[in-house]
Structure formats: C-alpha cells, structure tokens
Amino acid sequence: MSGATEPPEPPEPPEAPEAPEPDRPAGPPAGMRGLLDLLRPRTTRGQFAGALLCMVLGFAAVAQIRTTKRDTTFATARQDELVGILSDLGQRSERLRGDLRELEETRAGLRRDVQGERALQEARRRAGTYGLLAGTLPAEGPGVEVVIDDPGTAVRAANLLDALQELRDAGAEVVQVGDVRAGAGTYFLDTPGGVQADGRQLAPPYRFLAIGDPHTLTTALGIPGGVVKTLQNIGAAVTVAERAKIVVRAVRPP
Amino acid sequence: MIALIGLVIGVALGLLFDPQVPLWLQPYLPIAIVAALDAMSGGVRARLEGVFEEKVFVVSFVSNTVIAALIVFLGDQLGVGSQLSTGVVVVLGIRIFSNAAAIRRKLFGA
Numbered sequence: 001m002s003g004a005t006e007p008p009e010p011p012e013p014p015e016a017p018e019a020p021e022p023d024r025p026a027g028p029p030a031g032m033r034g035l036l037d038l039l040r041p042r043t044t045r046g047q048f049a050g051a052l053l054c055m056v057l058g059f060a061a062v063a064q065i066r067t068t069k070r071d072t073t074f075a076t077a078r079q080d081e082l083v084g085i086l087s088d089l090g091q092r093s094e095r096l097r098g099d100l101r102e103l104e105e106t107r108a109g110l111r112r113d114v115q116g117e118r119a120l121q122e123a124r125r126r127a128g129t130y131g132l133l134a135g136t137l138p139a140e141g142p143g144v145e146v147v148i149d150d151p152g153t154a155v156r157a158a159n160l161l162d163a164l165q166e167l168r169d170a171g172a173e174v175v176q177v178g179d180v181r182a183g184a185g186t187y188f189l190d191t192p193g194g195v196q197a198d199g200r201q202l203a204p205p206y207r208f209l210a211i212g213d214p215h216t217l218t219t220a221l222g223i224p225g226g227v228v229k230t231l232q233n234i235g236a237a238v239t240v241a242e243r244a245k246i247v248v249r250a251v252r253p254p
Numbered sequence: 255m256i257a258l259i260g261l262v263i264g265v266a267l268g269l270l271f272d273p274q275v276p277l278w279l280q281p282y283l284p285i286a287i288v289a290a291l292d293a294m295s296g297g298v299r300a301r302l303e304g305v306f307e308e309k310v311f312v313v314s315f316v317s318n319t320v321i322a323a324l325i326v327f328l329g330d331q332l333g334v335g336s337q338l339s340t341g342v343v344v345v346l347g348i349r350i351f352s353n354a355a356a357i358r359r360k361l362f363g364a
Contacts, residue, residue, distance in 0.1 A: 044308065045308075046307075046308020046309060046311070046312065047256045047257065047308060048256060049308065049312045050256070050257045050260070050297070050308060050311055050312060050315075051256040051257045051259060051260030051261075052260060053257075053260075053290070053312060053315045053316070054257045054258070054260040054261040054264060054294065055260040055261065055263050055264035055267070056264060057261065057264060057287065057290045057291070057294065058260070058261045058262070058263070058264025058265040058267075058268060059264040059265070059267050059268045059273070060264075060268075060283060060286070060287055060290075061264075061265070061268070061287050062264070062265050062267075062268025062269055062273075063268055063273040063274075063275050063283070064275060064283050064284055064287055066268070066272060066273075067274070067275045067280065
C-alpha cells in the first residue's frame, strides 16, 4: 500500500501500565503489548462463540482446499473434452467388462472340469492362435491378394518391406509373400535377380496373400502417398483383390 | 487466544476427517470463506483498536458469510454468477488488505 492513501499516523500514545482488568482494556492496546494482550485467554461466552466460528472457518477452509486439490484435472477442461473423456471411459469399461465376462467363463469352465478337458482345449486354442501368429500353422480366412508386377525391375526390398508393414499395421494376421510365410523375423534382401525373402529368391510378379479384414487392408494399401501409389510411381503395376477366402499354406519352421 | 485455538482445532478436524464438500455448496463455500477471513481480520483490527465487541464480531461474521454466499447464489440465478463472485472477492480482498494494513500499523507503528 502506498503511504499517500493512508491517513497520517497519529503519534503513538505512551505505553499505559497493565490494565487492571484484562477483559476490558481501558485504552486501545498498541504494539507488541497489544498482540500479547490479544493472545491472553479470556473466557466469556462471546469468546467461545468467536472460537466456534473460527473453528468452522478452519474446517471449511481445509475442506475447500482439499476439494480444490482433488479435481484440478477436469475443472479446466471444456465441455466437449469432458464428453470425449466420458465416452472413452464408457467404451473402455464396456471392453473391459467383455474381457471380464470371457475370463470368468474360462474360469468357470476350468473349475467345472476336473479331468482337464477344458484346460486342454484352452491350451490347444491358444497354441493355435500363437501358431498362426508365429507362422508355424497354415491358415485360411478372408483377406486380400496383392500382386506387384515389376516389368522394369525397379522394385527394391524396401518396397516389399513397406508393403508387408502396411499390411501388418492394417491388421493382417497372416501374410505370405511368394511362397514365404512372413513372420516376426522376416527380412528382404536386394539381389541381382530380384529380391530375397528369408533367404529364398522371389521373382516378379511378387504375390502377397494377407488374411485380415479385406476392406481395411485394401483401404490401408490405397491411401494417397501409400504403398500402392509409391510402387506405381516407380513403374510397378499393383493389383489388390479382396477375397472371401485366402489360403495360406506356407509355414515357417518352428 | 481461544479463537486461535478454535481455528487450529477446526483445521485439525478438517485434516482428520477429510470432509467432502457437498456439490450444492461448492460454488458458495469459497466466497463464504473469503468473507469469513474478512470478518476475522476485522475482528483482530477492532481488538487492537480497543473497540472489539464479541457480539458485533459474531453477528458480522455470520452475516458477512451468509450475504456473500447469497450474492453469489443470486448471481448464479441471474446468470452472472462468475462475474459477481469475482466482484465479491475483489471487494472482500480490498477489505482484508485495509484491515491488514490497520493491524500492521497498530502492531508495528508503521
């Protein structure tokens, strides 16, 4: 506060001797003496009322501070953000509930069956799933067939790798390139006669068989600036055909 | 002194029980607290000036908090709740500052 707005200071009155009755000090207490006087306990009904009010104030202040601390994350969010968060949470809890139901079914099945029949089935099912993912089992299902013809021999290993990655990103679970089953460790190598995949020579036209949602795979390959466009730019002819049934026979050695 | 003890007990109780502020009270409690702080600083000032009256303190404390909350409530009904609560906080803040200045002058003579 600036001194200009304050009224001129009256000179301090000389310190009065201790007032005989502390409840009602005779003059206005001032300075540190006044502070000490303020702190002296006096037990009148009004004092207790004031104490009660101060207690309520402290309690309310702490409650409010705690509440404010608790939800700063969402207090500043806008309404559409909150709606988005809420619907995300709803979807997630729905999914988790589905998982829960599935797991509970499995558990109930495992409990019921003493001979281990159900456990065996479960293990077989999992072995099947992992076998498909690892490439040690043949597979069939809906998917796409991609044929990359390369009259100018311009297609490099990197292009084929891009195509494989794009298919994987779009959700292809099983992919066969030529007669090579693609797995986690599949590699492509440029060679004079074409491209090597996992050590096996491929010659154009390169043929991809991918099992997954046909529409999603086609869309992923055909996005502007995507795999198909890039291949066409270097002079290759690409045809993508959706098939209701793709049979992948090639397997990887376990 | 007893008031100070009361304040400490209140804070301790608040920390101990970790109360949840009910939803209908949430917009008004902060304003009421600021009003109460104003009343408290006013009480200390009056005490230092030797004009402290317990009745006045209690009545002003209660009426200040209730009026502050009422003004915000009315503002909410009129659709200017946030602006009005800003206004109330500004006014109460000025009062707290002037009370603090008076207390400081009484205590330190400066």
